[in-house]
Amino acid sequence: MSESEQQEKYQESELYRIRHSAAHVMAQAVLELMPEGKYTIGPAIENGFYYDFDLPRNLTPEDLTQIEKRMRQIIAGNHPFVRKVVSAEEARQIFKDQPYKLELIDGLEQGQFDEDGNPLESKPEISIYSDDTFTDLCRGPHVETTRQINPSAIKLMSVAGAYWRGDEKNKMLQRIYGTAWKTPKELEQYLWQLEEAKKRDHRKLGKELEIFFFDDEVGPGLPLWLPRGAVMIEELEALAKEVEHDGGYDRVRTPHVTKEDLFIRSGHLPYYAESMYPPMELEGVKYYVKPMNCPMHHKIFGSLPRSYRDMPVRLAEYGTCYRYEKSGELFGLMRVRSMQMNDAHIYCSEEQFEEEFMAVIGLYLRYFEIFGVDKYVMRFSTHHKNGLGKKYIDNERLWLKTEDMVRRAMDNGHVPYVEVPDEAAFYGPKIDVQIWSAIGREFTLATNQVDFAVPARFDLKFINAKGEEEVPLCIHRAPLSTHERFIGFLIEHFAGNFPVWLSPEQVRLIPITDGQNETVKAMAKRLSALNIRASVDVSSSRMNAKIRQAQLFKIPYMLVIGEREMNEGTVSLRKRDGSRQDDLALDNFIEMVQDKIKSRSREI
RNA sequence: GCCGACGUAGCUCAAUACGGCAGAGCAACUCACUUGUAAUGAGUAGGUUAAGGGUUCAAGUCCCUUCGUCGGCUCCA
Numbered sequence: 001m002s003e004s005e006q007q008e009k010y011q012e013s014e015l016y017r018i019r020h021s022a023a024h025v026m027a028q029a030v031l032e033l034m035p036e037g038k039y040t041i042g043p044a045i046e047n048g049f050y051y052d053f054d055l056p057r058n059l060t061p062e063d064l065t066q067i068e069k070r071m072r073q074i075i076a077g078n079h080p081f082v083r084k085v086v087s088a089e090e091a092r093q094i095f096k097d098q099p100y101k102l103e104l105i106d107g108l109e110q111g112q113f114d115e116d117g118n119p120l121e122s123k124p125e126i127s128i129y130s131d132d133t134f135t136d137l138c139r140g141p142h143v144e145t146t147r148q149i150n151p152s153a154i155k156l157m158s159v160a161g162a163y164w165r166g167d168e169k170n171k172m173l174q175r176i177y178g179t180a181w182k183t184p185k186e187l188e189q190y191l192w193q194l195e196e197a198k199k200r201d202h203r204k205l206g207k208e209l210e211i212f213f214f215d216d217e218v219g220p221g222l223p224l225w226l227p228r229g230a231v232m233i234e235e236l237e238a239l240a241k242e243v244e245h246d247g248g249y250d251r252v253r254t255p256h257v258t259k260e261d262l263f264i265r266s267g268h269l270p271y272y273a274e275s276m277y278p279p280m281e282l283e284g285v286k287y288y289v290k291p292m293n294c295p296m297h298h299k300i301f302g303s304l305p306r307s308y309r310d311m312p313v314r315l316a317e318y319g320t321c322y323r324y325e326k327s328g329e330l331f332g333l334m335r336v337r338s339m340q341m342n343d344a345h346i347y348c349s350e351e352q353f354e355e356e357f358m359a360v361i362g363l364y365l366r367y368f369e370i371f372g373v374d375k376y377v378m379r380f381s382t383h384h385k386n387g388l389g390k391k392y393i394d395n396e397r398l399w400l401k402t403e404d405m406v407r408r409a410m411d412n413g414h415v416p417y418v419e420v421p422d423e424a425a426f427y428g429p430k431i432d433v434q435i436w437s438a439i440g441r442e443f444t445l446a447t448n449q450v451d452f453a454v455p456a457r458f459d460l461k462f463i464n465a466k467g468e469e470e471v472p473l474c475i476h477r478a479p480l481s482t483h484e485r486f487i488g489f490l491i492e493h494f495a496g497n498f499p500v501w502l503s504p505e506q507v508r509l510i511p512i513t514d515g516q517n518e519t520v521k522a523m524a525k526r527l528s529a530l531n532i533r534a535s536v537d538v539s540s541s542r543m544n545a546k547i548r549q550a551q552l553f554k555i556p557y558m559l560v561i562g563e564r565e566m567n568e569g570t571v572s573l574r575k576r577d578g579s580r581q582d583d584l585a586l587d588n589f590i591e592m593v594q595d596k597i598k599s600r601s602r603e604i
Numbered sequence: 605g606c607c608g609a610c611g612u613a614g615c616u617c618a619a620u621a622c623g624g625c626a627g628a629g630c631a632a633c634u635c636a637c638u639u640g641u642a643a644u645g646a647g648u649a650g651g652u653u654a655a656g657g658g659u660u661c662a663a664g665u666c667c668c669u670u671c672g673u674c675g676g677c678u679c680c681a
Contacts (some may be wrong), residue, residue: 161608162678163606326677545643
């Protein structure tokens with residue numbers, strides 16, 4: 001099912017009507033509290049609803065409690081929702097004191113926008129819905145009466161700022177988020193899910209598991225990786241190198257700063273100057289810290305004469321980039337200012353495009369298999385002709401041609417995707433892979449873009465079989481995203497219980513008394529020599545405390561060694577999941593662990 | 605960047621809707637205990653309450669500024 005089909009199905013559902021109706025009830029309650037307030041739009045969304053208001057003062061948490069209470073009273077009144085079709089003139093009369101509604105009516109009348117501000121295909125009829133004392137400009141649908149909203153299954157969640165019509169040039173409104181379900185049990189379930197998600201939050205676990213942290217003095221969005229995090233980074237890089245070696249990639253390395261000219265040539269500067277660190281000037285020349293690697297890879301491609309026999313050329317680099325994300329946009333490891341990208345650029349001819357493109361999709365699938373990602377959507381972002389020459393390179397013919405190539409490749413390869421208009425990169429269409437972690441939180445990680453424009457700006461060419469010069473296409477791809485975002489995802493996806501190969505510490509050896517300390521140290525040394533990440537706990541704590549400690553660090557294997565094991569050369573294996581295997585020969589354990597690591601198994 | 609909330613020991617949190625001696629658990633350190641699968645006991649140390657300014661006899665608490673984090677909006681090559 002496509003995203004829009006799912007959307008349609010949701011809009012026809014009872015839950016959607018309940019949530020949309022709850023938004024109206026909430027608006028009534030808010031306006032009773034502040035009658036001079038102006039109301040704008042209030043749609044149902046995933047898991048709930050919101051309503052945006054322009055109010056004379058800021059809402060407080062106490063207000064929310066009051067509003068929620070009043071909502072329950074209104075619901076109990078069992079007021080019917082009454083629909084009425086009106087003319088634009090009548091609507092203007094009804095909402096004469098509501099400037100935002102008047103603006104929406106204009107949009108509806110001209111057939112431009114619906115009452116939620118979304119673009120319209122055709123001119124709709126204008127309808128209003130009333131219940132109790134409240135009337136709203138609204139297409140519906142709603143429940144029949146307020147009673148069909150379960151007063152014990154609604155909850156107001158938070159107040160947030162939101163720009164009118166989502167445009168940062170417009171006024172900032174106050175948005176109240178609420179959630180509504182059919183039964184209190186469903187509400188409870190939803191709240192429980194939120195709690196569970198909090199426990200897996202990568203910011204919390206990242207600190208607890210000593211993976212990374214941020215320091216005020218270093219700067220916002222600039223993570224410091226602790227030894228445990230560095231191990232994970234190196235494992236991911238090893239994986240990428242292996243996979244990219246198989247895929248015929250060559251590794252390259254490029255500097256972190258370059259002259260301004262490079263970004264003028266690439267065309268990035270006018271589009272992205274605001275989110276780049278400002279330039280530094282040396283001997284009259286401006287240098288920028290690089291926000292992406294592509295221009296330098298283009299230079300490497302262009303540094304040698306290329307024949308069709310060399311194509312495709314695949315240049316890979318875990319490049320370190322810096323982007324000046326606006327302060328409010330930073331979010332743990334998911335949105336940072338310094339990052340290392342699993343980057344590569346594939347230069348190919350048009351004939352080679354489909355095969356190369358599908359090979360990249362194949363990489364995604366291979367990674368999904370390794371990490372146990374079973375739900376994903378390929379979002380195919382295309383241009384919109386209104387943006388040509390502004391957001392996008394002004395060459396409609398090439399846009400349509402390239403988008404068609406991508407569409408054909410995905411159709412032929414039976415890759416399910418949804419098309420998202422007007423979200424392409426400036427130089428070409430892109431595919432973002434949206435995935436869901438084990439708890440259903442959504443992430444956009446892997447991405448690739450098809451660039452039909454920038455190679456020409458760099459005069460890139462190869463000599464084709466006919467002996468003519470030809471400009472290559474370039475596929476930008478980053479299946480593992482950035483280390484920052486990907487590890488953030490992995491922490492939440494696995495709740496810190498990483499597969500053995502990725503675990504910062506794979507084995508913890510625990511002596512029962514001091515008498516086993518030397519034996520345990522010798523065992524750890526042996527494991528280390530075999531590249532198994534092992535450590536010993538010879539602290540003065542009791543064994544139980546040591547186990548608890550290892551358990552909290554989510555170390556996959558604990559080896560408990562007492563006098564009996566010491567004498568027999570065995571170990572007592574306790575796994576992270578609590579299972580236990582006694583009298584295991586150390587050699588057998590080693591063999592088992594090596595197998596798990598080598599196969600990158602997700603089982604322990 | 606914008607709207608709002610928040611910032612107390614390494615971590616988690618206290619400090620009476622209203623200003624009155626800055627506290628606890630865990631972690632750390634010391635000592636004792638030598639233990640069989642998720643916390644042994646006792647003791648010690650740890651703070652310019654994010655930073656700066658103001659009001660007050662008195663500020664963690666009230667006011668202002670800055671920084672940072674969080675919930676959203678906007679943005680994400």
